[in-house]
Amino acid sequence: MSSAGPTRIRQLNRRAVLSHIRYEGAQSRSALGPALSLSPAAVSSVVNDLLEEKLLCESESTKKDGRKGRPISLLELNADAAYALGIVLRPTKTETELGLAWVDYTGKATAIPDVPVSKHQDIDTLIRCIKAAIEKLEKEVPDAKRIFGVTIAIPGVIEGDTIPMAPKLPCIEGGEFIERLQEVIEYPLSFHNDVNLAAMSELHQQPRLRDLSFAYLYLYTGVGSGLSIEGKILNGWAGEIGQLHVNRNIPNTTSFEHSLTTDGCLADLLESLGHPRQALDELAKYIDQRDPQTLAVIDLYCEHICDAINVLNSVLALDEVLIDFRSDKLFQRLRPRLEVLLQASRRPPVISTPVMGNEATLNGAALSALTEALEVIETN
Template sequence: MVQSTRMMNRGAVLAEVFRLAPASRKQIAEATGISTATVTRAVDSLIEEGLLLEGSEIVSENRGRRAVLLDVVAGRSYVLGIDLGASNTRIIVADLLANPILALDEPTPSDLNAPELAEWLATEVRSAAGSNWPLVGAVCLGLPGAVNRTNRSISNAHHLTQVEDSRFLQRFQAAVQKVVMIDNDANLALLGEQRFGAARTSPTAAILTLGTGLGAGIAIEGKVLQGERGLVGEFGQLPVGPLGTKLEHMLTGPGILRRAAEAGVELHSPAELFAENDKGGIETLRAHFDHALLIALTAITVSCEPNIIVLGGGIAKSLTSSLHRYESALEHNLRMSPRLLPAALGDFSGALGAVVASLHAVYSDLGMQQESLADLPVSQTLTPEAIRRVQGGRSAPRPFQPEPIIR
């Protein structure tokens, strides 16, 4: 019992330093309700472990006393957040305080088979971490499909089916030689927007991503819902169109182009659907899109009554000026409407959410209690501006030579 209490105090002190740093022992004691003597013992132990360091002195309490400020050794460990998409792959390397070290935005070589794609991704990840690779404490991978939490299988990844092959995850984990956490990319995008983006003020929120595929994530009271089989939020599977056409096929880029071709309307890109033009049939196509999007937004609203729905993905960028119309339609139909906001983190929402998940895993391994992780990391360094400053992506994927597959 003594050992358990000591470890709980240690975890509480560590979490508070991460929350307040730089901070004095007295500030930590006041914030945690733990005695100064107990805080001092925990701090001394954490300094010895190389987790904390003593910095500058400050005058405190108007009595001329000096207090030593404590800070986190941010470079003691690093994490990787990965968002593997059908079109692009985004990777962020961050330290213990969520300071971004490097960000990559690479075209995904979707023509590779499952083992080859895994090897390519492992090469990119290890290269991104560089000399810090031995210090990487956690890796989180966002995938465009439903993630089964029981057996870690992937389904419904229609635009990147290689990840459904069990060899993909096996080969990737073997190549990086680290435990890899996985989740649906929309779930991680919502986590990123709740910690650093548009949904920061809303514990109950949702995200709808519209791009090559359709994804959705739901959070209630700050917890992103996953489901045992990962099907929570898979609204794209709803059969809402003629002859059971799935919602995803009416709202995604490939779906828009396919429906335009069927209607005899020439569109060179999905973005043309939302531009002002006089192409014959465009108004009908846009009306069908708007109706399908309203179905998706209604389904999300009645499922959890979110205060905010964040819209992300390439197609969502074309909808910013129309969000008030969708809010009005929801208000008319449901007598209430969540706020509809564009993703504040842009294309890196999913990778940033994966960073948060990775950091939580590291924090837990360091002894912080689960209930203390909800507002961590508190750093505001993971902003789009900071990501741009450390971004080192290339315009084309590096040549990849797959290793022979042993059968």
């Protein structure tokens, strides 16, 4: 046996201490041993190394020793130990913007203003804007030398180093976009589906979801879903319901993307009522006034949502569906109708909303970049 055995064990102990504090919060030295089945000597040795390397720091808060009544110092992650960046591609029918955020070593994300892409469907312009966006984020991060990775949230399917489908941004389909970005960006890059990243963000924010099967249903200018089974996000084509056509009442409807996008029937209704197409909040008052035209469109829209949920539920037996909708005010009117319609299902899931709202994907992208860099950060 070489010294690789003890070295590996020490690395695992380091990761265990850091992971425990990451998920359980600030901890005392005396609590780490029983929690991780480590001896006091092992805890002391590992903690001293992590403090010296500035991955851990002494917390300003303390807690009382129940037996002696004296304060006990706590250990917490050092927020400045490492940083990671997240970028979200946000296309609509007419424009594309980049959502930007950076995250510190504790997982706290900070968003900065979106960046518009001057040419909506031009791959050269998009790559140039992403490079400029990273440079902008570097100026926001307290120490750019400690940036360990970047995650790009893609509005489409990722397979290895290719993007086989991106309906709202077809210029990135294929392998050229990823290949060219990897050539011009110096940081480790990863690419993930945008709705999957939103689901990952909710797992981070709501630990209760780790024991459930849930779907994150995204209803904006695009339509998609992220799926999680007991804390594990399903990748690839899982959840890509946008191109499916399942509706018992309107057989000619092309897809869920066509029937559920907020750029579609809801925008058409707003236009017919004399409002801007994106002003979804305005529909709430028409629902409250029981306007027949509005109620007819809303009822059919709710049926489409329930059809999408039933498709997912029939395969995964969902405990919960988190619906990320473009207008909170309008969704408050949709939710009771959805719950009534779903009662016809054999096992209706609970309907809820994401705690991160429309920042879930951006938060998830930055967290993903940090998570993928943790082994390098914590063992190097």
